Amino acid sequence: MNKVLIIGAGGVGRVVAHKCAQLPDTFSEITLASRTLRKCEHIARDVRAKTGREIHTATVDADHVGELVALMRDIQPRLVINVALPYQDLTIMDACLEAGAHYLDTANYEPPDVARFEYKWQWAYHERFEQAGLMALLGSGFDPGVTNVFCAHLAKHHFRALEYVDILDCNGGDHGLPFATNFNPEINIREITQPGRYWERGRWVETRPMEFHHTFDFEQVGPRRMYLLYHEELESLTRHLPGVKRMRFWMTFGESYLKHLEVIHNLGLDAIEPIEFQGHKIVPLKFLKALLPDPASLGPKTRGKTNIGVIARGPDKDGRPACRYINNICDHQAAYRETGAQAVSYTTGVPAMIGAKLMLDGAWMRPGVWNMEQFDPDPFMAALDQFGLPWRCRATDIDIDALPA
Numbered sequence: 001m002n003k004v005l006i007i008g009a010g011g012v013g014r015v016v017a018h019k020c021a022q023l024p025d026t027f028s029e030i031t032l033a034s035r036t037l038r039k040c041e042h043i044a045r046d047v048r049a050k051t052g053r054e055i056h057t058a059t060v061d062a063d064h065v066g067e068l069v070a071l072m073r074d075i076q077p078r079l080v081i082n083v084a085l086p087y088q089d090l091t092i093m094d095a096c097l098e099a100g101a102h103y104l105d106t107a108n109y110e111p112p113d114v115a116r117f118e119y120k121w122q123w124a125y126h127e128r129f130e131q132a133g134l135m136a137l138l139g140s141g142f143d144p145g146v147t148n149v150f151c152a153h154l155a156k157h158h159f160r161a162l163e164y165v166d167i168l169d170c171n172g173g174d175h176g177l178p179f180a181t182n183f184n185p186e187i188n189i190r191e192i193t194q195p196g197r198y199w200e201r202g203r204w205v206e207t208r209p210m211e212f213h214h215t216f217d218f219e220q221v222g223p224r225r226m227y228l229l230y231h232e233e234l235e236s237l238t239r240h241l242p243g244v245k246r247m248r249f250w251m252t253f254g255e256s257y258l259k260h261l262e263v264i265h266n267l268g269l270d271a272i273e274p275i276e277f278q279g280h281k282i283v284p285l286k287f288l289k290a291l292l293p294d295p296a297s298l299g300p301k302t303r304g305k306t307n308i309g310v311i312a313r314g315p316d317k318d319g320r321p322a323c324r325y326i327n328n329i330c331d332h333q334a335a336y337r338e339t340g341a342q343a344v345s346y347t348t349g350v351p352a353m354i355g356a357k358l359m360l361d362g363a364w365m366r367p368g369v370w371n372m373e374q375f376d377p378d379p380f381m382a383a384l385d386q387f388g389l390p391w392r393c394r395a396t397d398i399d400i401d402a403l404p405a
Protein backbone atom coordinates (compact mmCIF):
# COMPACT_ATOMS: atom_id res chain seq x y z
CA MET A 1 0.00 0.00 0.00
CA ASN A 2 1.41 3.39 -1.03
CA LYS A 3 -0.72 6.00 0.68
CA VAL A 4 0.20 9.57 -0.22
CA LEU A 5 -0.83 12.83 1.33
CA ILE A 6 -0.80 15.87 -0.99
CA ILE A 7 -0.80 19.18 0.89
CA GLY A 8 -1.97 22.30 -1.00
CA ALA A 9 -5.03 22.47 -3.25
CA GLY A 10 -3.77 25.15 -5.66
CA GLY A 11 -2.88 24.87 -9.34
CA VAL A 12 0.05 22.53 -8.70
CA GLY A 13 -1.89 20.41 -6.17
CA ARG A 14 -4.60 19.94 -8.81
CA VAL A 15 -2.07 18.55 -11.32
CA VAL A 16 -0.36 16.31 -8.75
CA ALA A 17 -3.74 14.87 -7.70
CA HIS A 18 -4.70 14.13 -11.33
CA LYS A 19 -1.34 12.61 -12.26
CA CYS A 20 -1.14 10.43 -9.14
CA ALA A 21 -4.72 9.28 -9.69
CA GLN A 22 -3.73 8.12 -13.19
CA LEU A 23 -1.28 5.62 -11.61
CA PRO A 24 -3.26 3.48 -9.14
CA ASP A 25 -0.53 0.81 -8.99
CA THR A 26 1.92 3.33 -7.55
CA PHE A 27 -0.41 5.66 -5.65
CA SER A 28 -2.90 3.25 -4.16
CA GLU A 29 -4.57 5.76 -1.82
CA ILE A 30 -4.51 9.55 -2.17
CA THR A 31 -5.55 12.26 0.29
CA LEU A 32 -5.55 15.92 -0.72
CA ALA A 33 -5.45 18.33 2.22
CA SER A 34 -5.38 22.13 2.29
CA ARG A 35 -6.54 25.02 4.43
CA THR A 36 -9.75 25.29 2.42
CA LEU A 37 -11.69 22.02 2.17
CA ARG A 38 -13.89 23.34 -0.65
CA LYS A 39 -10.86 23.58 -2.96
CA CYS A 40 -9.87 19.97 -2.19
CA GLU A 41 -13.41 18.75 -2.84
CA HIS A 42 -13.55 20.61 -6.13
CA ILE A 43 -10.33 18.93 -7.31
CA ALA A 44 -11.51 15.53 -6.01
CA ARG A 45 -14.70 15.89 -8.09
CA ASP A 46 -12.69 16.67 -11.22
CA VAL A 47 -10.30 13.77 -10.57
CA ARG A 48 -13.27 11.41 -10.23
CA ALA A 49 -14.75 12.71 -13.50
CA LYS A 50 -11.44 12.34 -15.39
CA THR A 51 -10.02 9.14 -13.92
CA GLY A 52 -12.89 7.43 -12.11
CA ARG A 53 -10.85 7.38 -8.92
CA GLU A 54 -11.94 8.54 -5.48
CA ILE A 55 -9.45 10.63 -3.56
CA HIS A 56 -9.91 11.61 0.08
CA THR A 57 -9.92 15.22 1.23
CA ALA A 58 -9.05 16.88 4.52
CA THR A 59 -8.53 20.29 6.09
CA VAL A 60 -5.16 21.17 7.58
CA ASP A 61 -3.31 24.33 8.49
CA ALA A 62 0.21 23.33 7.54
CA ASP A 63 1.70 26.14 9.61
CA HIS A 64 1.00 23.97 12.67
CA VAL A 65 3.09 20.84 13.22
CA GLY A 66 0.56 19.43 15.70
CA GLU A 67 -2.28 19.58 13.16
CA LEU A 68 -0.11 17.98 10.51
CA VAL A 69 1.03 15.17 12.79
CA ALA A 70 -2.55 14.42 13.84
CA LEU A 71 -3.60 14.21 10.19
CA MET A 72 -0.63 12.04 9.26
CA ARG A 73 -1.24 9.67 12.20
CA ASP A 74 -4.79 9.32 11.00
CA ILE A 75 -3.95 8.71 7.33
CA GLN A 76 -0.57 6.94 7.77
CA PRO A 77 0.90 8.16 4.44
CA ARG A 78 4.16 6.67 3.21
CA LEU A 79 4.94 9.96 1.48
CA VAL A 80 3.84 13.58 1.85
CA ILE A 81 3.89 15.73 -1.29
CA ASN A 82 4.13 19.35 -0.21
CA VAL A 83 2.67 21.67 -2.84
CA ALA A 84 1.45 24.32 -0.39
CA LEU A 85 3.69 27.38 -0.11
CA PRO A 86 7.41 27.56 0.67
CA TYR A 87 6.56 28.96 4.13
CA GLN A 88 5.24 25.53 5.15
CA ASP A 89 8.30 23.46 4.16
CA LEU A 90 9.84 23.22 7.63
CA THR A 91 6.63 22.53 9.55
CA ILE A 92 5.76 19.77 7.11
CA MET A 93 9.30 18.31 7.35
CA ASP A 94 9.04 18.39 11.16
CA ALA A 95 5.70 16.61 11.00
CA CYS A 96 7.08 13.98 8.60
CA LEU A 97 9.88 13.23 11.06
CA GLU A 98 7.42 12.94 13.91
CA ALA A 99 4.88 10.81 12.05
CA GLY A 100 7.41 8.75 10.05
CA ALA A 101 6.64 9.77 6.43
CA HIS A 102 8.88 10.54 3.47
CA TYR A 103 8.77 14.12 2.14
CA LEU A 104 8.84 15.85 -1.26
CA ASP A 105 8.43 19.51 -2.28
CA THR A 106 8.83 21.81 -5.30
CA ALA A 107 10.16 25.02 -3.74
CA ASN A 108 12.70 25.69 -1.01
CA TYR A 109 11.91 27.20 2.36
CA GLU A 110 11.34 30.91 2.56
CA PRO A 111 10.73 32.68 5.87
CA PRO A 112 7.44 34.62 5.65
CA ASP A 113 8.99 37.85 6.94
CA VAL A 114 12.20 37.93 4.83
CA ALA A 115 12.14 37.73 1.01
CA ARG A 116 14.98 35.25 0.90
CA PHE A 117 14.93 31.64 -0.17
CA GLU A 118 17.84 29.33 0.62
CA TYR A 119 18.41 25.61 1.03
CA LYS A 120 20.36 25.92 4.28
CA TRP A 121 17.30 25.50 6.48
CA GLN A 122 16.23 22.30 4.74
CA TRP A 123 19.73 20.87 4.25
CA ALA A 124 20.08 21.15 8.05
CA TYR A 125 17.48 18.32 8.33
CA HIS A 126 19.73 15.82 6.50
CA GLU A 127 20.98 13.88 9.51
CA ARG A 128 17.60 13.77 11.19
CA PHE A 129 15.98 12.30 8.08
CA GLU A 130 18.88 9.90 7.57
CA GLN A 131 18.73 8.65 11.16
CA ALA A 132 14.97 8.19 10.92
CA GLY A 133 15.41 6.16 7.71
CA LEU A 134 13.30 8.75 5.87
CA MET A 135 13.92 10.61 2.64
CA ALA A 136 13.20 14.23 1.69
CA LEU A 137 13.42 15.14 -2.00
CA LEU A 138 13.75 18.90 -2.49
CA GLY A 139 12.60 20.90 -5.49
CA SER A 140 10.84 18.27 -7.62
CA GLY A 141 9.05 20.77 -9.90
CA PHE A 142 10.28 22.08 -13.25
CA ASP A 143 12.67 24.80 -12.17
CA PRO A 144 13.91 23.73 -9.73
CA GLY A 145 13.39 20.09 -10.58
CA VAL A 146 13.54 19.11 -14.23
CA THR A 147 16.24 21.73 -14.87
CA ASN A 148 18.40 20.02 -12.21
CA VAL A 149 17.78 16.63 -13.83
CA PHE A 150 18.55 18.08 -17.28
CA CYS A 151 21.95 19.14 -15.87
CA ALA A 152 22.52 15.69 -14.37
CA HIS A 153 21.61 14.12 -17.74
CA LEU A 154 24.03 16.38 -19.63
CA ALA A 155 26.78 15.62 -17.12
CA LYS A 156 26.17 11.87 -17.27
CA HIS A 157 25.76 11.43 -21.03
CA HIS A 158 27.39 14.36 -22.85
CA PHE A 159 30.04 16.28 -20.93
CA ARG A 160 33.19 15.64 -18.95
CA ALA A 161 32.29 18.81 -17.07
CA LEU A 162 29.50 21.37 -17.42
CA GLU A 163 31.47 24.61 -17.37
CA TYR A 164 28.99 27.25 -18.56
CA VAL A 165 25.33 26.64 -17.80
CA ASP A 166 22.34 28.85 -18.65
CA ILE A 167 18.81 27.92 -17.61
CA LEU A 168 16.15 29.50 -19.84
CA ASP A 169 12.55 29.73 -18.65
CA CYS A 170 10.01 31.07 -21.15
CA ASN A 171 6.30 31.20 -20.55
CA GLY A 172 4.87 32.13 -23.92
CA GLY A 173 1.30 31.81 -22.65
CA ASP A 174 -1.25 34.61 -22.92
CA HIS A 175 -4.27 34.75 -20.57
CA GLY A 176 -5.62 38.01 -21.99
CA LEU A 177 -5.69 39.72 -18.56
CA PRO A 178 -3.83 43.01 -17.91
CA PHE A 179 -1.86 41.48 -15.00
CA ALA A 180 -1.82 38.04 -13.40
CA THR A 181 0.87 35.64 -12.19
CA ASN A 182 1.00 32.03 -13.29
CA PHE A 183 1.71 30.70 -9.85
CA ASN A 184 1.14 32.02 -6.37
CA PRO A 185 1.40 35.84 -6.83
CA GLU A 186 3.03 36.44 -3.47
CA ILE A 187 5.85 33.96 -4.12
CA ASN A 188 6.18 35.04 -7.75
CA ILE A 189 6.48 38.76 -6.99
CA ARG A 190 8.90 38.18 -4.12
CA GLU A 191 11.10 36.12 -6.45
CA ILE A 192 11.18 38.62 -9.29
CA THR A 193 11.65 41.87 -7.41
CA GLN A 194 14.83 40.69 -5.66
CA PRO A 195 18.29 41.61 -6.98
CA GLY A 196 19.61 39.19 -9.61
CA ARG A 197 22.53 36.91 -8.87
CA TYR A 198 24.66 34.45 -10.83
CA TRP A 199 27.62 32.19 -10.14
CA GLU A 200 31.00 32.93 -11.71
CA ARG A 201 34.38 31.42 -10.90
CA GLY A 202 33.57 30.37 -7.38
CA ARG A 203 31.54 33.35 -6.19
CA TRP A 204 28.12 35.00 -6.48
CA VAL A 205 27.86 38.13 -8.59
CA GLU A 206 24.93 40.36 -7.65
CA THR A 207 23.00 42.44 -10.23
CA ARG A 208 20.20 44.97 -10.00
CA PRO A 209 16.74 43.43 -10.61
CA MET A 210 16.33 42.90 -14.39
CA GLU A 211 19.72 44.51 -15.13
CA PHE A 212 20.79 41.95 -17.80
CA HIS A 213 18.58 40.83 -20.64
CA HIS A 214 18.77 39.22 -24.07
CA THR A 215 16.22 38.43 -26.74
CA PHE A 216 16.05 34.71 -27.46
CA ASP A 217 14.04 33.05 -30.20
CA PHE A 218 12.19 30.30 -28.32
CA GLU A 219 11.05 27.40 -30.47
CA GLN A 220 7.22 27.35 -30.87
CA VAL A 221 6.95 30.65 -28.96
CA GLY A 222 9.01 33.20 -30.91
CA PRO A 223 11.47 35.90 -29.83
CA ARG A 224 11.10 36.91 -26.19
CA ARG A 225 13.23 39.12 -23.95
CA MET A 226 14.63 37.12 -21.04
CA TYR A 227 16.04 38.64 -17.85
CA LEU A 228 18.76 37.38 -15.54
CA LEU A 229 17.31 36.39 -12.14
CA TYR A 230 18.49 34.50 -9.11
CA HIS A 231 16.71 31.18 -8.91
CA GLU A 232 16.96 28.50 -6.26
CA GLU A 233 18.41 25.64 -8.32
CA LEU A 234 21.57 27.70 -8.83
CA GLU A 235 22.42 27.16 -5.15
CA SER A 236 22.26 23.37 -5.22
CA LEU A 237 23.64 22.89 -8.74
CA THR A 238 26.75 25.01 -8.13
CA ARG A 239 27.34 22.91 -5.03
CA HIS A 240 26.74 19.51 -6.61
CA LEU A 241 28.14 19.89 -10.15
CA PRO A 242 31.92 19.86 -10.04
CA GLY A 243 33.75 22.18 -12.44
CA VAL A 244 30.99 24.75 -13.06
CA LYS A 245 32.62 28.04 -14.02
CA ARG A 246 29.47 30.08 -14.57
CA MET A 247 25.78 29.41 -14.03
CA ARG A 248 22.93 31.80 -14.76
CA PHE A 249 19.13 31.72 -14.84
CA TRP A 250 16.97 33.66 -17.32
CA MET A 251 13.22 34.18 -17.34
CA THR A 252 11.05 35.92 -19.94
CA PHE A 253 8.69 38.76 -19.08
CA GLY A 254 6.53 40.98 -21.27
CA GLU A 255 6.76 44.78 -21.21
CA SER A 256 3.29 45.14 -19.70
CA TYR A 257 4.05 42.66 -16.90
CA LEU A 258 7.21 44.56 -15.98
CA LYS A 259 5.41 47.92 -16.11
CA HIS A 260 2.77 46.60 -13.68
CA LEU A 261 5.51 45.30 -11.39
CA GLU A 262 7.25 48.67 -11.46
CA VAL A 263 4.04 50.47 -10.49
CA ILE A 264 3.29 47.91 -7.78
CA HIS A 265 6.79 48.43 -6.40
CA ASN A 266 6.61 52.22 -6.60
CA LEU A 267 3.33 52.15 -4.68
CA GLY A 268 4.81 49.85 -2.02
CA LEU A 269 2.26 47.12 -2.75
CA ASP A 270 4.97 44.45 -2.87
CA ALA A 271 6.12 45.22 0.70
CA ILE A 272 6.11 42.31 3.13
CA GLU A 273 6.38 44.33 6.35
CA PRO A 274 2.93 44.76 7.93
CA ILE A 275 1.40 48.25 7.87
CA GLU A 276 -1.35 49.73 10.02
CA PHE A 277 -4.63 50.15 8.10
CA GLN A 278 -7.85 51.28 9.80
CA GLY A 279 -6.86 49.67 13.07
CA HIS A 280 -5.64 46.41 11.46
CA LYS A 281 -2.20 45.21 10.54
CA ILE A 282 -2.02 44.17 6.89
CA VAL A 283 0.84 42.96 4.71
CA PRO A 284 0.62 44.93 1.42
CA LEU A 285 1.77 41.97 -0.71
CA LYS A 286 -0.87 39.69 0.85
CA PHE A 287 -3.51 42.36 0.21
CA LEU A 288 -2.35 42.59 -3.41
CA LYS A 289 -2.56 38.80 -3.72
CA ALA A 290 -6.20 38.96 -2.64
CA LEU A 291 -6.91 41.42 -5.48
CA LEU A 292 -5.08 39.52 -8.23
CA PRO A 293 -6.58 36.65 -10.23
CA ASP A 294 -6.18 33.25 -8.62
CA PRO A 295 -3.58 31.43 -10.78
CA ALA A 296 -5.87 28.38 -10.69
CA SER A 297 -8.48 30.43 -12.60
CA LEU A 298 -6.12 31.07 -15.54
CA GLY A 299 -6.35 27.52 -16.90
CA PRO A 300 -9.21 27.99 -19.36
CA LYS A 301 -7.96 31.44 -20.45
CA THR A 302 -4.31 30.69 -21.16
CA ARG A 303 -3.16 29.93 -24.69
CA GLY A 304 0.35 29.33 -26.00
CA LYS A 305 3.32 27.32 -24.76
CA THR A 306 6.04 27.18 -22.16
CA ASN A 307 9.58 26.40 -23.27
CA ILE A 308 12.05 25.70 -20.46
CA GLY A 309 15.53 24.28 -20.86
CA VAL A 310 19.27 24.35 -20.29
CA ILE A 311 22.13 25.38 -22.57
CA ALA A 312 25.48 24.01 -21.42
CA ARG A 313 29.04 24.30 -22.66
CA GLY A 314 32.15 22.39 -21.70
CA PRO A 315 34.42 19.56 -22.83
CA ASP A 316 32.49 16.56 -24.16
CA LYS A 317 33.27 13.00 -23.12
CA ASP A 318 36.30 13.02 -25.49
CA GLY A 319 37.51 16.38 -24.26
CA ARG A 320 36.40 18.38 -27.33
CA PRO A 321 34.54 21.70 -26.82
CA ALA A 322 30.79 21.13 -26.99
CA CYS A 323 27.53 23.00 -26.50
CA ARG A 324 24.09 21.40 -26.06
CA TYR A 325 20.54 22.61 -25.58
CA ILE A 326 17.96 20.46 -23.79
CA ASN A 327 14.37 21.60 -23.29
CA ASN A 328 10.68 20.78 -22.97
CA ILE A 329 7.81 22.59 -24.64
CA CYS A 330 4.41 22.36 -22.97
CA ASP A 331 1.08 23.54 -24.37
CA HIS A 332 -1.20 25.44 -21.95
CA GLN A 333 -4.44 24.20 -23.51
CA ALA A 334 -3.30 20.56 -23.67
CA ALA A 335 -2.37 20.76 -19.97
CA TYR A 336 -5.77 22.27 -19.23
CA ARG A 337 -7.66 19.57 -21.12
CA GLU A 338 -5.88 16.86 -19.16
CA THR A 339 -5.91 18.33 -15.65
CA GLY A 340 -7.90 21.58 -15.61
CA ALA A 341 -4.70 23.58 -14.96
CA GLN A 342 -2.43 25.67 -17.21
CA ALA A 343 1.09 24.66 -18.20
CA VAL A 344 2.98 26.39 -15.36
CA SER A 345 1.09 24.26 -12.84
CA TYR A 346 1.36 21.22 -15.14
CA THR A 347 5.12 21.49 -15.64
CA THR A 348 5.48 21.65 -11.83
CA GLY A 349 2.93 18.98 -10.89
CA VAL A 350 4.08 16.29 -13.33
CA PRO A 351 7.70 16.26 -12.02
CA ALA A 352 6.35 16.22 -8.45
CA MET A 353 4.41 13.06 -9.30
CA ILE A 354 7.44 11.55 -11.04
CA GLY A 355 9.74 12.28 -8.09
CA ALA A 356 7.16 10.71 -5.77
CA LYS A 357 6.86 7.66 -8.02
CA LEU A 358 10.64 7.12 -8.13
CA MET A 359 10.80 7.38 -4.35
CA LEU A 360 7.94 4.93 -3.81
CA ASP A 361 9.19 2.50 -6.49
CA GLY A 362 12.59 2.52 -4.78
CA ALA A 363 14.55 3.83 -7.79
CA TRP A 364 15.36 7.07 -5.95
CA MET A 365 14.85 6.00 -2.34
CA ARG A 366 17.74 7.01 -0.06
CA PRO A 367 17.42 8.26 3.55
CA GLY A 368 18.45 11.89 4.03
CA VAL A 369 17.66 15.24 2.39
CA TRP A 370 18.55 15.41 -1.30
CA ASN A 371 18.35 17.60 -4.37
CA MET A 372 17.31 16.21 -7.72
CA GLU A 373 20.73 16.28 -9.41
CA GLN A 374 22.08 13.88 -6.75
CA PHE A 375 20.21 10.92 -8.32
CA ASP A 376 20.57 8.94 -11.54
CA PRO A 377 18.73 11.10 -14.11
CA ASP A 378 17.84 8.20 -16.44
CA PRO A 379 14.59 6.94 -14.83
CA PHE A 380 13.38 10.50 -14.35
CA MET A 381 14.11 11.47 -17.97
CA ALA A 382 12.29 8.34 -19.21
CA ALA A 383 9.31 9.19 -17.00
CA LEU A 384 9.15 12.77 -18.35
CA ASP A 385 8.64 11.34 -21.83
CA GLN A 386 6.09 8.87 -20.57
CA PHE A 387 3.97 11.20 -18.42
CA GLY A 388 3.51 14.30 -20.53
CA LEU A 389 6.72 16.36 -20.61
CA PRO A 390 8.76 15.13 -23.61
CA TRP A 391 12.21 16.65 -24.02
CA ARG A 392 14.77 17.10 -26.76
CA CYS A 393 18.57 17.36 -26.44
CA ARG A 394 20.77 18.48 -29.35
CA ALA A 395 24.07 20.13 -30.23
CA THR A 396 23.82 23.90 -30.65
CA ASP A 397 26.08 26.89 -31.29
CA ILE A 398 23.85 29.46 -29.54
CA ASP A 399 25.92 32.07 -27.72
CA ILE A 400 23.60 33.90 -25.32
CA ASP A 401 26.03 36.77 -24.74
CA ALA A 402 26.07 37.50 -28.47
CA LEU A 403 22.27 37.82 -28.66
CA PRO A 404 20.66 41.27 -28.93
CA ALA A 405 19.41 42.90 -25.73
Ligand code: NDP
Nearest residue numbers: 008009010011012035036062084107141142143144183184
Ligand atom coordinates in the same frame (compact mmCIF):
# COMPACT_ATOMS: atom_id res chain seq x y z
P1 NDP B 1 -1.35 28.26 -5.10
O1 NDP B 1 -1.32 29.53 -4.36
O2 NDP B 1 -2.26 28.10 -6.29
O3 NDP B 1 -1.69 27.06 -4.11
C1 NDP B 1 -1.10 26.91 -2.87
C2 NDP B 1 -2.06 26.12 -2.02
O4 NDP B 1 -1.42 25.94 -0.75
C3 NDP B 1 -3.38 26.82 -1.80
O5 NDP B 1 -4.42 25.96 -2.18
C4 NDP B 1 -3.40 27.08 -0.30
O6 NDP B 1 -4.58 26.69 0.31
C5 NDP B 1 -2.42 26.08 0.24
N1 NDP B 1 -1.87 26.60 1.48
C6 NDP B 1 -1.27 27.78 1.70
N2 NDP B 1 -0.95 27.91 2.98
C7 NDP B 1 -1.38 26.78 3.58
C8 NDP B 1 -1.34 26.32 4.91
N3 NDP B 1 -0.83 27.05 5.91
N4 NDP B 1 -1.89 25.12 5.19
C9 NDP B 1 -2.43 24.37 4.21
N5 NDP B 1 -2.50 24.75 2.93
C10 NDP B 1 -1.97 25.95 2.62
O7 NDP B 1 0.16 27.94 -5.53
P2 NDP B 1 0.66 26.96 -6.68
O8 NDP B 1 -0.17 25.73 -6.72
O9 NDP B 1 0.83 27.74 -7.91
O10 NDP B 1 2.12 26.60 -6.14
C11 NDP B 1 2.32 25.59 -5.16
C12 NDP B 1 3.80 25.47 -4.85
O11 NDP B 1 4.50 25.14 -6.03
C13 NDP B 1 4.44 26.76 -4.32
O12 NDP B 1 5.32 26.42 -3.28
C14 NDP B 1 5.23 27.28 -5.49
O13 NDP B 1 6.34 28.03 -5.09
C15 NDP B 1 5.66 25.97 -6.13
N6 NDP B 1 6.01 26.11 -7.55
C16 NDP B 1 7.16 25.51 -7.98
C17 NDP B 1 7.53 25.60 -9.30
C18 NDP B 1 8.72 24.85 -9.79
O14 NDP B 1 8.90 24.75 -11.01
N7 NDP B 1 9.55 24.26 -8.97
C19 NDP B 1 6.77 26.40 -10.27
C20 NDP B 1 5.51 26.90 -9.74
C21 NDP B 1 5.18 26.79 -8.41
P3 NDP B 1 -5.87 27.57 0.54
O15 NDP B 1 -6.17 28.17 -0.77
O16 NDP B 1 -6.80 26.50 0.97
O17 NDP B 1 -5.58 28.59 1.57
